[in-house]
Amino acid sequence: MRDSRRRRALLNQIRALEFMAVELNLYLNSHPTDRRALRDYNAYTQQLMVLRNEYQSQYGPLTNFGTAQSGYPWAWINDPWPWEID
């Protein structure tokens, strides 16, 4: 299951960046003029877009519509789902 390990490693990188992004998102809601936080938010978001594209091109879409095209057959329904251990 080398592929599963690689998939999970990439997913963890995405999680780490999303964690920074959501932290800054909430912080910026109450500090909308903090330029340093805003700069960090934009930098993490840019990295996140790159990694999300990489993940979706290799392992299928992360959202049910609108963020990644699908090969044949429709890839959204593929296992594993988040609650399943792969």
Next chain:
Amino acid sequence: MWIYEKKLQYPVRIKNPNPRMASYILSQFGGPDGELAASLRYLSQRYHMPISEAKAMLTDIGTEELAHLEIVGTMVYQLMGGASIEEIKEAGAGVYFSNHDRAVYPSTGTGVPFTAAYIMSKGDYIADLHEDLAAEQKARATYEHLIKLADDPDVIEPLRFLRAREIVHYQRFGEILEKLYEYKNSKKYF
């Protein structure tokens, strides 16, 4: 609208089933200080917020709580998943099993179903934010109780993550409450 992302906010990989721990943790799925209550509370209250910071914060934290609901549901699912009938009986989870087998149902571990009576949307932004601050503290306390009850690192790690998020949310809601007081004091009275 909402868009679902096919991943957990924090990874959950529990190797050893433990129906007793599952029934303890289920409270954070459908119990009084659980993630469903938190999410519905914030997503209901946001409509009547007078300032944009508060609308954003309730929307975003209410959304993050749904991600936490999924983490908690996953923990219950994995803890119940491989458990034998004997283990379920020994763990005192037989009453739950009789109604739900190993399924994840929004209730407490003793089977009290979820109710909107756990939450309030008062139409008074000061009262609502005070409720939200209390809710985050109650959820933090519940996660600390659960961490004391747990002995498996696979279970403890996600619980620690969830506990830490309650503290961040509490901080952010505190900042919003301050802004709401400023707004209230700046209003003309006539």
